[in-house]
Amino acid sequence: MTDRPAVAPAMRHRSMRDHNLGVVLGEVARRGTVSRAGLAVATGLTKSTVSSLVGELVAARLLVAEGRTGEGERGRPGIGLALDDGYVAGLGCEIGARRLAVAVVDLRGRTRVRLERVGSNRRPPAAVFGELAALAEAAERRAEAAGLTLVGAGLAIPGLLDHAAADRRCVVAAPNLGWRDVPLDPYLADLPPRTGLPMGVDNEANLAALGELRLGAGRVHPSFLVVTGEVGIGAGLVVGSGLYSGADGFAGELGHVVVVPGGAPCACGGRGCLETVAGLPALLRAAGLDPDGGLAPLLDALDRPGGDAAADAARAAVDEAAAGLALALTAAVHLLAPGLIVLGGTLAALGPVLVPRLEAALAAQVGALRGTSPPVTTSALGPDAAVLGAALGVVDAVLADPVRIMPA
Amino acid sequence: MTDRPAVAPAMRHRSMRDHNLGVVLGEVARRGTVSRAGLAVATGLTKSTVSSLVGELVAARLLVAEGRTGEGERGRPGIGLALDDGYVAGLGCEIGARRLAVAVVDLRGRTRVRLERVGSNRRPPAAVFGELAALAEAAERRAEAAGLTLVGAGLAIPGLLDHAAADRRCVVAAPNLGWRDVPLDPYLADLPPRTGLPMGVDNEANLAALGELRLGAGRVHPSFLVVTGEVGIGAGLVVGSGLYSGADGFAGELGHVVVVPGGAPCACGGRGCLETVAGLPALLRAAGLDPDGGLAPLLDALDRPGGDAAADAARAAVDEAAAGLALALTAAVHLLAPGLIVLGGTLAALGPVLVPRLEAALAAQVGALRGTSPPVTTSALGPDAAVLGAALGVVDAVLADPVRIMPA
Numbered sequence: 115m116t117d118r119p120a121v122a123p124a125m126r127h128r129s130m131r132d133h134n135l136g137v138v139l140g141e142v143a144r145r146g147t148v149s150r151a152g153l154a155v156a157t158g159l160t161k162s163t164v165s166s167l168v169g170e171l172v173a174a175r176l177l178v179a180e181g182r183t184g185e186g187e188r189g190r191p192g193i194g195l196a197l198d199d200g201y202v203a204g205l206g207c208e209i210g211a212r213r214l215a216v217a218v219v220d221l222r223g224r225t226r227v228r229l230e231r232v233g234s235n236r237r238p239p240a241a242v243f244g245e246l247a248a249l250a251e252a253a254e255r256r257a258e259a260a261g262l263t264l265v266g267a268g269l270a271i272p273g274l275l276d277h278a279a280a281d282r283r284c285v286v287a288a289p290n291l292g293w294r295d296v297p298l299d300p301y302l303a304d305l306p307p308r309t310g311l312p313m314g315v316d317n318e319a320n321l322a323a324l325g326e327l328r329l330g331a332g333r334v335h336p337s338f339l340v341v342t343g344e345v346g347i348g349a350g351l352v353v354g355s356g357l358y359s360g361a362d363g364f365a366g367e368l369g370h371v372v373v374v375p376g377g378a379p380c381a382c383g384g385r386g387c388l389e390t391v392a393g394l395p396a397l398l399r400a401a402g403l404d405p406d407g408g409l410a411p412l413l414d415a416l417d418r419p420g421g422d423a424a425a426d427a428a429r430a431a432v433d434e435a436a437a438g439l440a441l442a443l444t445a446a447v448h449l450l451a452p453g454l455i456v457l458g459g460t461l462a463a464l465g466p467v468l469v470p471r472l473e474a475a476l477a478a479q480v481g482a483l484r485g486t487s488p489p490v491t492t493s494a495l496g497p498d499a500a501v502l503g504a505a506l507g508v509v510d511a512v513l514a515d516p517v518r519i520m521p522a
Numbered sequence: 523m524t525d526r527p528a529v530a531p532a533m534r535h536r537s538m539r540d541h542n543l544g545v546v547l548g549e550v551a552r553r554g555t556v557s558r559a560g561l562a563v564a565t566g567l568t569k570s571t572v573s574s575l576v577g578e579l580v581a582a583r584l585l586v587a588e589g590r591t592g593e594g595e596r597g598r599p600g601i602g603l604a605l606d607d608g609y610v611a612g613l614g615c616e617i618g619a620r621r622l623a624v625a626v627v628d629l630r631g632r633t634r635v636r637l638e639r640v641g642s643n644r645r646p647p648a649a650v651f652g653e654l655a656a657l658a659e660a661a662e663r664r665a666e667a668a669g670l671t672l673v674g675a676g677l678a679i680p681g682l683l684d685h686a687a688a689d690r691r692c693v694v695a696a697p698n699l700g701w702r703d704v705p706l707d708p709y710l711a712d713l714p715p716r717t718g719l720p721m722g723v724d725n726e727a728n729l730a731a732l733g734e735l736r737l738g739a740g741r742v743h744p745s746f747l748v749v750t751g752e753v754g755i756g757a758g759l760v761v762g763s764g765l766y767s768g769a770d771g772f773a774g775e776l777g778h779v780v781v782v783p784g785g786a787p788c789a790c791g792g793r794g795c796l797e798t799v800a801g802l803p804a805l806l807r808a809a810g811l812d813p814d815g816g817l818a819p820l821l822d823a824l825d826r827p828g829g830d831a832a833a834d835a836a837r838a839a840v841d842e843a844a845a846g847l848a849l850a851l852t853a854a855v856h857l858l859a860p861g862l863i864v865l866g867g868t869l870a871a872l873g874p875v876l877v878p879r880l881e882a883a884l885a886a887q888v889g890a891l892r893g894t895s896p897p898v899t900t901s902a903l904g905p906d907a908a909v910l911g912a913a914l915g916v917v918d919a920v921l922a923d924p925v926r927i928m929p930a
């Protein structure tokens with residue numbers, strides 16, 4: 115006897131209604147506006163079943179009648195159904211190395227509230243979560259003033275998370291926050307919307323990938339790698355419109371691929387990692403700039419003419435970072451095979467310098483074997499991809515399984 | 523409106539029967555022997571539904587009554603049902619750089635026929651496929667003599683495959699066969715069992731991962747990376763008991779991760795790839811041995827005492843290969859996060875030398891961040907993982923969706 119993966123559950127009638135509520139809602143989400151007759155054609159369900167399901171979804175304020183479509187029978191226009199963007203919303207929160215951010219996103223994926231507080235978070239978790247809770251409460255008040263109800267929240271963290279036990283999630287390591295083995299659930303319970311349901315929490319690169327999937331790169335390609343850069347460097351992978359994060363959620367640690375064998379020590383404990391040449395503090399230090407001084411002085415130096423000592427130092431530092439990124443991305447292309455590479459975070463601001471170098475290096479190193487190499491672009495969402503992804507995760511969960519917020 | 527992934531199909535009654543046939547068959551596969559009553563409890567289906575589904579599966583010779591279980595009602599033993607290992611079988615074929623192999627596997631995953639022909643396949647595809655067809659026909663005759671019917675076949679190829687069009691699949695590049703842009707379907711149509719159904723074809727590392735999942739490493743860990751080594755080096759990743767092969771099936775090209783920046787040219791067109799230091803010919807050449815002479819002389823040299831020139835050259839070559847493997851595996855652990863690393867193919871034979879070095883290097887480079895680093899083991903299937911995986915793919919498809927070989 116060979117071992118077999120666990121089998122899918124058998125289907126029965128009760129689960130069919132729950133499943134089909136998600137099918138109908140998903141079809142509306144995909145199409146924007148659609149009539150009951152159009153839904154029956156698209157889903158293969160009978161019109162009476164569709165009407166019953168739509169009635170439940172309208173009552174739950176997930177769908178709303180909106181205008182008319184040309185799809186009705188015998189030339190009569192049908193009543194259009196669309197996602198109700200006036201009630202259900204998701205809250206996204208992000209703890210970055212140098213900022214806190216929160217965002218409220220409605221059922222149609224639009225950002226309705228966005229707040230930020232800039233400052234280092236290399237502090238004890240209690241202090242950071244206290245400030246985050248205050249920021250999230252301010253966002254919740256604004257959302258409620260707009261008639262929205264937060265049905266859940268998601269949190270982005272720049273580190274490795276242990277999700278093994280649902281109520282004992284913890285940060286295994288967040289080197290750029292200085293956190294190790296921090297239990298999260300006591301802090302998460304104090305964040306809005308306090309539904310009593312567990313709050314989603316994930317690595318910032320995974321959530322940035324989800325944000326890109328829904329609002330950015332995902333509109334042009336179903337499979338891509340988002341490289342996020344702030345103090346650290348991470349990567350989130352989307353394959354066939356789904357997030358890939360490995361068996362334990364620890365995949366995509368691009369910043370710790372070795373690009374200088376035997377090189378400088380990294381905050382992770384290893385040597386010669388990509389972060390040691392392309393993380394923002396490393397890059398600034400190599401350019402002779404204040405490692406905590408932000409990106410602006412580096413961009414200024416790059417704008418100066420050649421021969422200027424500061425400009426030459428900046429260019430040399432960026433060259434080294436680009437060479438390191440090219441090596442790490444070569445590994446990522448060969449191991450993960452993304453169709454597109456998106457530079458996010460602070461790396462997006464360096465796009466004009468980095469993109470042509472990375473594309474040339476990838477073409478030389480992977481193009482011959484694969485016949486092609488993935489294009490490199492910069493993120494349109496910039497530093498907000500992760501916080502929006504955290505909020506969209508809540509909205510997506512509702513769209514996929516609306517029963518979770520509906521009466522039984 | 524945001525873009526949404528495609529929605530799941532709505533459920534209707536016809537598809538429920540088809541789905542539930544797979545649920546019942548999968549439950550038997552998972553448990554070995556089980557009664558109708560046990561199946562009803564495990565699946566949540568009624569006893570009469572289970573009896574009807576079991577009747578169809580017995581008639582199709584997918585299930586067979588076998589002994590009795592202790593699960594019957596009121597203390598009476600129930601009639602045991604098990605997978606029928608006497609009828610349905612899958613054929614696996616492999617084109618390696620230096621051998622052809624075929625295997626027939628029954629519904630319980632047991633190898634019933636295995637044939638091999640050793641010799642270089644760096645020849646025109648028509649000649650290679652002609653020999654493979656003859657070998658596969660010999661295997662089919664032996665299977666038939668044992669009462670087995672081949673319901674499908676799978677083929678393992680050491681290269682990148684384009685699956686985009688179902689009837690125009692091709693080898694994009696197989697550097698170690700010297701093949702590029704080779705259309706496969708005309709050749710596949712000439713291989714047994716000629717059911718008229720498309721034959722499965724995949725990269726050898728992906729199929730080796732499937733073989734390990736069912737018969738090897740998968741019995742101890744649900745998520746692992748198999749490193750396959752012959753002339754080239756590949757990797758197959760299993761996550762949560764499923765194969766991960768990227769958006770286009772091109773993932774896992776571990777052999778082309780750069781481990782010597784700016785290093786020696788590789789057959790792929792890049793420079794400094796892992797294959798240039800750890801592929802078998804590169805390793806033999808670095809040890810001062812015939813690059814086409816196989817592994818035995820290297821193992822002999824490693825067994826000699828230090829101070830012997832041949833032994834020292836062999837040890838230095840293996841040290842360099844181990845250092846390259848450690849760098850590439852560091853990238854793989856950070857990007858893919860496998861729970862276990864399995865050395866297969868020719869690398870398995872070097873396990874006693876490689877395993878301790880790789881484990882020490884990974885502990886130093888990834889252990890601090892992750893709190894742990896994956897163990898490294900050697901494959902128990904050796905060079906047969908891919909050909910068995912190809913055959914098991916056929917069997918798995920039948921177990922997951924038996925309707926494909928049953929009357930409607």
